Amino acid sequence: MLAHIGRRLAGLLLVLFLVAALVFFLTRLAPGDPAALMLGDQATPEDVARLREAYGLDKPLLLQFVLWLKECATGNLGQSIFLQQPVTQALLQRAEPTFFLAMFSLAIAAAIGIPAGIASAVWRGRPIDQAVSGLAMLAANIPSFWLGLIFIQLFAVRFGWFPVAGYGAPDASFFERLQHLFLPSAVLGVVNSALITRFTRASMLDVLDADFVRTARAKGISELRVVLRHAFGNALVPIITVLGLTLALLIGGAIVTETVFGLPGVGNLVVSAVLRRDYPVIQGALLAVAAIYALINLAIDVIYTLVDPRVRQ
C-alpha cells in the first residue's frame, strides 16, 4: 500500500513537471508584455527595458523556465509582477474562500445528488425517476452566473437573508463568512449535483439487480437497509470518483461564481493576473491547481481501498 502511494507520488511529480512546462510556455505565447502594461502608454522604451530586466523577462525563455523551476522546487512559486508579493503568499491569501466554496459546494451537490440518484434508481421508471432526471437535466444546463444572479436577486436583495456579495470584513467571524459563502455554494452545489445524481443512479441501477442484493432481501432485512447498506455500499466506488472529480473541477473552475459574488478567491486572482499578464501568478496558480487535482486523485485511490476490500491487495 505505502509502496503504491510512493509510486503514485513519483508519477505525480512527473505530471507536475509537464504541467509546469506547459503553463510556462503557453502563458508566454499570449501576446502582450507585462512591463509595458504596468507602465502604461507614457512609458519610454528604456523604462520598460529596466522593468523587464528587474523581473528577468529579458533572459532567454529556457533560462527563465529553469530559474522558475528552481524557485518552485523551494516551494516559492515566484514573485508577482504587480502585487509586490510572492505568488505563494498571494495564492494562500485567496485560498480560503476558494477552498471553503469548493467544499461547501461539494457538500451541497452530494446532499442533493446522492439521495436523488438513489431514489431515482430505486423507483426506476416511476414519476419520481422522471422528475429527478428532468431536474438534473435542467440543473446541468443552467449557467452558473445566471443562477447566481437569480439567487442574489431573490435571497439577498428581496428577502435580505444573505449578503449580496463579498466575503465580509477582514476580521469577520466564521459565521459571517458562512453567510457570504452560502449563496455561491448553493449555486455551485445545484449546478454540480446533476452529474452526481446521474452517476449515483447509474451505479445504483448496476447493483440493485445484483444477486447479493437478492440474497440480502432473502435474509428478511428491511428494504431501506437493503438499499442503503447492501446496494449503496457497493455503488460507492464510481460515486467517490465523481465526487473527487467534482471537487477538482470546483477548485479549478469556480472563477465565474467567484466573480459574480465578488469573492476574493483564487479564481479572481487568476482573472486579474491574466488581464495584466502577471506571468508568475498565472503559472503559480495553474500549477497549484494541477497539484491539487493530482492529490485529489491520489486521495480517491486511497479511499477506494477503504470502501472496497477487493481493491486492497
Added chain:
Amino acid sequence: MTAPLLAIEDLAVSFRTEEGEVTPVRGVSLQISENETVAVVGESGSGKSVTSFATMGLLPRPAGRVSQGRILFRRRSGDTIDLATAPRATMQALRGAEIAMIFQEPMTSLNPVLTVGEQIAEAVRLHLGYDRRKAWAHAVEMLGLVEIPDAARRASDYPHHMSGGMRQRVMIALALSCRPALLIADEPTTALDVTIQAQVLTLLDRLRRELGMGVLFITHNLGVVAEIADRVTVMYAGEVVESAPVRDLFNAPRHPYTRALLECMPSRAIQDASGRRVVRSIPGQVSRVERGCAFAPRCADATPACSVEAPMLESDAGRQTRCLRWRELA
C-alpha cells in the same frame, strides 16, 4: 394428519412485459412436510426459479405477481398463511427466519464489501435478537457447522477470498443461521464442480436431518434427485406434469416427459458407432401451444386429441400426472 408445511395450490405467476402479460408459471401444485425433501426438476426455463421466488415473496416488483392460486405456509406459531397475499411486513419477518433460500450462483450471491461473518450475523441479529458479539459467535458456529475449516478466522474473510464451494457453504450457513422450517435450494450445486457438488449435497442432507427442515430442492439434474429427494415434482413449460415419490418416479414414470428425461440421464448414455458415450436429449424445444398439452409438439406418444384437450393434473395412488394417456401408456 397435520397440514403440510408448504402447500402450493394451482399457482400461476405473471409478468408484465413490453409485449404484454406473460404467465410463465401456471398450474403448479406441490406439498412439502417437515423433514421432507421435495425435488423440482425441469429443463432450464420451465419456471422453477419463478416458483421459488413467488414462495419467498421475491418476485421482481412491480412486474411480477402471483396471478392465481395459493401458497399456504404453516408458521411456527401454528397459523397457516397464504404467502401470495401476505403483507410485505409479514413476508419480511418470515424470510430468513422461517423460510430461507440458497441460490444457484455462489460467486455472486454474497455481498463483496462485507465479511462473510458480518453477512451471517446481520440476519442473526435481526431475527434472533442477539447482540453484536453473540451474533458473531453464532455466525462462527454456523460456519463450523457447514464444515468450513478454521471458521473463527474465515468469518473475517471477504467472499473474494473464498472458492465457489466455500461460498456456497457460507450461503448455506447464512440460510440456516436462524433455523428456518423451510429451505428453498435453487440449483445449489449446479455451478460447482462434481466433487464439490457431492460434498455440498451430503452436507445439505445432514443438516436437513439435524434441523428437521422441509427442503424444496430445485435442480435439472435427475442424478441429484435420486440421491436426496423423497418426492419429485417434474415441471414442463411452467406446469407440473408429474409428481411422485422418488422411487416410483424412477421405477415407473407415468408422464412421457418424465420418461424422456430419465432416458436422457448420463448414467443411461449409449455408445455411438465409434464407441463414444452419447447422452441423448429430448428432440425439439419448448414452444408455446395454443391449446392442448404443452408437451405435445415433442411427445413421442402424442395423438391428435392431445392438441385439442389440455390434460388436467390427475391424482392416483399418491402420485399426480398431467397426461391424457397415462393410463393406457402405463
